[in-house]
Amino acid sequence: MKILGICGSPRKGGNSEILLDEFLRYFEGRFEVKKIFINSLKFIPCQECENIRKDGRCKINDDMQNVYDEVESSDIVVVASPIFFGSVSAQLKMLIDRFQCQWLGVKIFKTYNPKEKKGIFICIEATERDDFIDNAKSIVKNFFKTINATYFGEIICKGVDEKGKVKEKKECFEKLKEIIKKIGVKDE
Numbered sequence: 682m683k684i685l686g687i688c689g690s691p692r693k694g695g696n697s698e699i700l701l702d703e704f705l706r707y708f709e710g711r712f713e714v715k716k717i718f719i720n721s722l723k724f725i726p727c728q729e730c731e732n733i734r735k736d737g738r739c740k741i742n743d744d745m746q747n748v749y750d751e752v753e754s755s756d757i758v759v760v761a762s763p764i765f766f767g768s769v770s771a772q773l774k775m776l777i778d779r780f781q782c783q784w785l786g787v788k789i790f791k792t793y794n795p796k797e798k799k800g801i802f803i804c805i806e807a808t809e810r811d812d813f814i815d816n817a818k819s820i821v822k823n824f825f826k827t828i829n830a831t832y833f834g835e836i837i838c839k840g841v842d843e844k845g846k847v848k849e850k851k852e853c854f855e856k857l858k859e860i861i862k863k864i865g866v867k868d869e
């Protein structure tokens with residue numbers, strides 16, 4: 682089994698990454714675990730190319746090519762993002778937009794059939810606004826549909842701003858453990 686963590690925060694060791702790492706730690710050493718820190722990648726936003734490939738793969742040759750491979754070969758994809766101006770971070774949105782060719786391959790051309798996965802969303806915000814969380818969730822749910830991942834679980838942490846503050850939110854770590862338990866994995 683392969684677990685992929687995607688961190689949408691630019692802040693190394695920030696709240697999103699802390700929770701994501703805690704999640705991945707459970708699987709490390711027993712399963713294949715990979716992590717993508719989007720802010721460290723070199724890629725451009727979607728260019729709405731005219732002559733696109735019809736096989737679900739974007740033709741732009743940058744770091745996203747590796748992201749496509751990592752996502753497709755995973756069984757569990759965990760996406761972590763802070764709320765930035767009422768939505769997911771720009772880093773995460775830029776990555777998701779680059780899945781447009783995959784969306785077309787799946788929904789329109791029906792040339793691409795990604796394998797089934799589980800999707801988990803970790804989201805952090807400083808305020809307590811449900812509308813911001815709902816915005817982020819709807820974007821991530823659409824992404825999960827595109828990569829054929831069921832929306833398996835979520836860890837929503839509100840009222841967390843300062844770097845590392847999430848460590849004080851016991852309920853977020855409890856929720857994380859609950860999801861891990863629900864996955865019900867046996868050691869490989």
Ligand SMILES: Cc1cc2nc3c(=O)[nH]c(=O)nc-3n(C[C@H](O)[C@H](O)[C@H](O)COP(=O)(O)O)c2cc1C
Nearest residue numbers: 690695696697763764765766767806807808841842
């Ligand atoms: C550019 C920017 C925009 C933000 N916009 C919001 C916002 O709209 N609502 C909110 O509750 N928090 C907002 N925040 C606060 C972050 O969501 C919060 O600090 C979070 O804990 C950061 O997570 P991280 O440490 O994983 O980056 C914003 C922070 C930044 C840097």
